Amino acid sequence: MRKASSAVWKKLKPEVNASENILVKNSFDVDGGNFDTAGTVSTRIKSILKEQGLPSDVVRRSAIVSYEAEINVVSYAKRGVINLTVTPAAVEIAVNDEGPGIPDIEKAMQQGYSTASQQIREMGFGAGMGLYNIKSYSDRFDISSEVDKGTFLKMIILIQKP
Amino acid sequence: MKLREIKEILNAEVIVGEDKLDIEVKTAFGADLMSDVLAFAKAGSMLLTGLTNTQVVRIANVLDIAAIILVRGKKPPAEAIALAKDVHIPILTTKYILFETAGRLFAKGIVGCLEKVEAGSERI
Amino acid sequence: MKLREVKDILEASVVVGEEKLDMEVSTAFGADLMSDVLAFAKAGSILLTGLTNAQIIKTAADRSIAAIIIVRGKEPSTEAIEMARELQIPILSTKYILFETAGILYSKGIVGCLKKVDGDFYK
Ligand SMILES: Nc1ncnc2c1ncn2[C@@H]1O[C@H](COP(=O)(O)OP(=O)(O)OP(=O)(O)O)[C@@H](O)[C@H]1O
Ligand SMILES: [Mg+2]
Numbered sequence: 001m002r003k004a005s006s007a008v009w010k011k012l013k014p015e016v017n018a019s020e021n022i023l024v025k026n027s028f029d030v031d032g033g034n035f036d037t038a039g040t041v042s043t044r045i046k047s048i049l050k051e052q053g054l055p056s057d058v059v060r061r062s063a064i065v066s067y068e069a070e071i072n073v074v075s076y077a078k079r080g081v082i083n084l085t086v087t088p089a090a091v092e093i094a095v096n097d098e099g100p101g102i103p104d105i106e107k108a109m110q111q112g113y114s115t116a117s118q119q120i121r122e123m124g125f126g127a128g129m130g131l132y133n134i135k136s137y138s139d140r141f142d143i144s145s146e147v148d149k150g151t152f153l154k155m156i157i158l159i160q161k162p
Numbered sequence: 163m164k165l166r167e168i169k170e171i172l173n174a175e176v177i178v179g180e181d182k183l184d185i186e187v188k189t190a191f192g193a194d195l196m197s198d199v200l201a202f203a204k205a206g207s208m209l210l211t212g213l214t215n216t217q218v219v220r221i222a223n224v225l226d227i228a229a230i231i232l233v234r235g236k237k238p239p240a241e242a243i244a245l246a247k248d249v250h251i252p253i254l255t256t257k258y259i260l261f262e263t264a265g266r267l268f269a270k271g272i273v274g275c276l277e278k279v280e281a282g283s284e285r286i
Numbered sequence: 287m288k289l290r291e292v293k294d295i296l297e298a299s300v301v302v303g304e305e306k307l308d309m310e311v312s313t314a315f316g317a318d319l320m321s322d323v324l325a326f327a328k329a330g331s332i333l334l335t336g337l338t339n340a341q342i343i344k345t346a347a348d349r350s351i352a353a354i355i356i357v358r359g360k361e362p363s364t365e366a367i368e369m370a371r372e373l374q375i376p377i378l379s380t381k382y383i384l385f386e387t388a389g390i391l392y393s394k395g396i397v398g399c400l401k402k403v404d405g406d407f408y409k
Contacts, residue, residue, distance in 0.1 A: 036241070039220035046224055056205070056226075063224040064200050071196070071217075112338050112363055122321055124213040127336065129197035136201075192385040194318035198336050198358060202383065210385065212322050234322060235403035257402035259326065261316040261334065261388045265398070268389025278381035279359035 024048060024086035030073045032099065035123065038074040041082050042067035045093070052086060058157055061137045062091045065155045068130040069095040075120050076100060077150065090139075091157040102145040109135065109143075163187060163272060165229055165252060168208070171266055172256035174231065178243055179252025187228050189275040189285055190267060192260050196221055203227060204275035204286050210263055214238040216245050223249045233260045287311060287396065289353055289376065292332065295390055296380040298355065301362055303376025311352050313399040314391060316384050320345055327351060328399035334387050340365040347373035357384045 026048065028041040046063035054062075066082065073080035077099025085092040102108045109131050116126030135141045140156035166183040169176060176183070191203040192210035196217060203209055205226035211218060214236045222230050230246070232238065232255040238246070246253050256263055277283040290307040293300060300307070315327040316334035320342060327333055329350035335342060338360050346354050347369075354370070356362055359381040362370070370377045380387060 124196040127195040127197040262398040264385045264388035265392025274386040
C-alpha cells in the first residue's frame with residue numbers, strides 16, 4: 001500500500017478495529033474501461049450485505065457509495081480493487097486504483113465538476129455528483145490520490161450509530 | 163396505483179415483468195443522470211428515464227426501484243433486458259416524452275419520491 | 287404563461303435573465319441527456335434539466351430554447367452563467383425534482399413540446 005493511503009488507514013482505524021469480530025472480508029477486482037461489467041461488484045456487495053441481515057438503510061448506502069466508486073474506477077482508472085470488510089459495528093469499503101489520480105481533490109469533490117468524456121456522459125454519467133454522493137452517504141469518508149499513480153477511497157457506514 | 167394502470171395511462175409496452183403488473187406504486191423519480199438517481203431516487207419508486215443501458219438496471223437494483231419506465235420511445239438493449247429479468251425489475255417503455263409522462267402520472271396522483279431537494283421533503 | 291409565472295409556481299430563483307420574465311412560454315421538454323435535448327427539444331420551449339454545464343446552455347441556445355429551468359436545486363457552473371449571459375438565455379433554478387416540476391407545470395397548462403417520440407410526432 002502506498003504511504004499516503006496507509007496514513008488514511010490509520011486515521012480511520014478506531015471505527016473498524018482489527019481486533020473486532022470480522023463478519024465479512026472480501027476483495028473484488030474492477031476492470032478499468034469495461035462498462036459491460038461496471039457495477040457488478042457493487043451488486044455483489046449489496047447481496048452480501050443483505051445476506052448478513054444488515055438494516056436496509058445500511059445496505060442501500062453501502063451499495064450506493066460502492067457503486068459510485070466502482071464507476072469512477074471504470075471511467076477513469078486502469079484497474080482497481082474494492083475491499084469490503086464488515087464488523088458488527090460498521091461496513092467498510094476501501095477502493096484502491098491504478099490510474100491518472102486526481103490532481104485537485106477539492107475541485108473533484110465539488111458538485112458538478114466532471115472531466116467525463118462525451119461518451120461517458122451519453123451513458124448517463126458525468127453529473128459531477130459521484131464523489132459528493134459518496135461523501136454524503138458515508139459516515140466517514142477519506143480520499144487520497146497521487147497523480148499518475150492512483151486514487152484511494154475509504155468509506156465507512158456505521159451499523160450502530162453512536 | 164397498480165403498475166398495470168401506469169401502463170394504461172402511458173400506453174406503455176411491457177418489456178420485462180408482465181407478471182408484475184399488480185405491484186403498487188405511489189411515487190416516481192425522473193432523470194437521465196445516474197448520480198442524480200443514486201442521490202435522490204427512493205426504494206419502491208418508479209424510475210422514469212431515457213437511459214437504456216445495463217447500468218440503469220444495476221442502479222435500479224441497488225436502489226430497490228419498483229419499475230423502470232423508459233420514456234421517449236426508447237428500447238433497451240438485449241443485455242439490459244436479460245439483467246432486468248435476472249433481478250426481477252419490470253421495464254416498461256412509453257413513447258411519451260419525460261415531461262408528458264410526468265405530467266400525466268402527476269395528474270393521476272403519482273407524486274415525486276421527494277418533492278424538492280431540501281431537507282425534510284422526502285415522501286417515503 | 288409568462289416566464290414570471292413559471293418562476294412563481296416553481297419558487298425558482300432567477301440566475302440569468304431577470305429582464306426576460308415577461309416572455310410567453312407554453313411548451314416544455316425535460317431531459318438530462320444532451321443528445322436527447324438535441325434530438326427532441328423544440329424552439330420556444332422551456333428546457334427542464336439537471337445539467338449545469340456551459341455545454342447545455344450552448345446547446346439550448348442553438349435550439350432557440352426560450353429558457354432553462356435547472357431542477358433538483360442545482361446551481362449552474364460559473365461558465366454556464368457566463369455563457370447564458372452572452373447568449374441571452376434565461377436560467378431559473380428550482381428545488382423541485384424534475385418529476386414534480388413537470389407535474390406542476392403540466393397541471394397549469396404547459397404541455398410537452400412534442401407529446402410522443404413516434405414516427406407521426408417527429409417534426
Ligand atoms: N478514481 C478516479 N481516478 C481519476 N480521476 C477521478 C477518479 N474519481 C473521480 N475522478 C475525477 O473527479 C471528477 C469528479 O468525480 P465524480 O464521481 O464526483 O463525478 P463524475 O464521475 O465526473 O460524474 P458522476 O459521478 O456524477 O457520474 C471526475 O470527473 C474525474 O475527473
Ligand atoms: Mg463519478
